[in-house]
Amino acid sequence: MTIQQLLKTAPVTTLLLVSFIGLFIMQVLTGVDANNPSTEALLKWGANALPFTMGDDPWRLVSSAFLHIGLMHLLFNGFAMYFFGQVAEPMFGSAKFLALFLLAAIGGNLLNSYVTWQGILEGTGQPGISAGASGGIMGIGAALLIAAVFKISVNGLVLNLKSLILIMGINLVYGFAVPGIDNAGHIGGAVTGLIIALAIGIVHRQRMAAIMQTVAINQSPYQANTQTTQNDYQTSYIDQSTISNVDLDNNAHFDDDTGVNLPINTNANRVHIIDQETIEQKTAVKPAFIWQLLPWLVMLLISIGFVWWWQDIHQQIVQVLKAIE
Numbered sequence: 546m547t548i549q550q551l552l553k554t555a556p557v558t559t560l561l562l563v564s565f566i567g568l569f570i571m572q573v574l575t576g577v578d579a580n581n582p583s584t585e586a587l588l589k590w591g592a593n594a595l596p597f598t599m600g601d602d603p604w605r606l607v608s609s610a611f612l613h614i615g616l617m618h619l620l621f622n623g624f625a626m627y628f629f630g631q632v633a634e635p636m637f638g639s640a641k642f643l644a645l646f647l648l649a650a651i652g653g654n655l656l657n658s659y660v661t662w663q664g665i666l667e668g669t670g671q672p673g674i675s676a677g678a679s680g681g682i683m684g685i686g687a688a689l690l691i692a693a694v695f696k697i698s699v700n701g702l703v704l705n706l707k708s709l710i711l712i713m714g715i716n717l718v719y720g721f722a723v724p725g726i727d728n729a730g731h732i733g734g735a736v737t738g739l740i741i742a743l744a745i746g747i748v749h750r751q752r753m754a755a756i757m758q759t760v761a762i763n764q765s766p767y768q769a770n771t772q773t774t775q776n777d778y779q780t781s782y783i784d785q786s787t788i789s790n791v792d793l794d795n796n797a798h799f800d801d802d803t804g805v806n807l808p809i810n811t812n813a814n815r816v817h818i819i820d821q822e823t824i825e826q827k828t829a830v831k832p833a834f835i836w837q838l839l840p841w842l843v844m845l846l847i848s849i850g851f852v853w854w855w856q857d858i859h860q861q862i863v864q865v866l867k868a869i870e
Contacts, residue, residue: 558630649684656733684738
């Protein structure tokens, strides 16, 4: 897929990729090491760090998703975003796709902060720093898994469930095998994506059921009228034996070859017209409005839950700091 095709079919994916690359170039131009940026530089550019994110900088839950720790990190996440985005965005729609990415990224960062904070309380961990679009990308990948389960197609193609499971599994195993990978961020993003995609999948199933119902409704009058037309034709054929005893119908013509009076099929024409009008008058059966709103309602509830979760961790930290003072 060329850049022009990607921009046309997946504009949000293109925008995200440009944002990742643009922010990285800006970092390098200001003197940040392209391969091994310092902690200070990452904090300056919006990385996720417990004391800041759970303090006065909750915006880091989002900003860190656009920041990458070195060129290789950027290339890996950029390829993953391109691979998943060009399929997921046309499938879910640009608005839902963007909301899915952002919420999955926030969910991953929140879980990372929660795990870090619990480790500090238990004396087994310490504040760290994280950045990258991995949480959002894992959320998109998990959403595609659900799409494959519900057989949601894009451009007539249904996703291969086994391949997606393999790709997601490799990413999770790689995260646990290699030190320094934000596993909590990956898992939090994937779980968020799964929940949102379940709502999208339910709506898809309701829509398909409505389509099947519409097709059945529109086909029923046609089948009934076709049967009526066939019966009328058969009746006319049987009555032909008495044709000499009745006057010729005005809507009939005489067949010179057979010498049989054949009725013009005005009934069939009338049935065809009536059938066409009936189908046009039938409005397509749509899923209930609540079903169409379901994904957005779920994302709203997730957003409210994330606000509560951030406040809970924040309050715990404030209480501990007051106790220490």
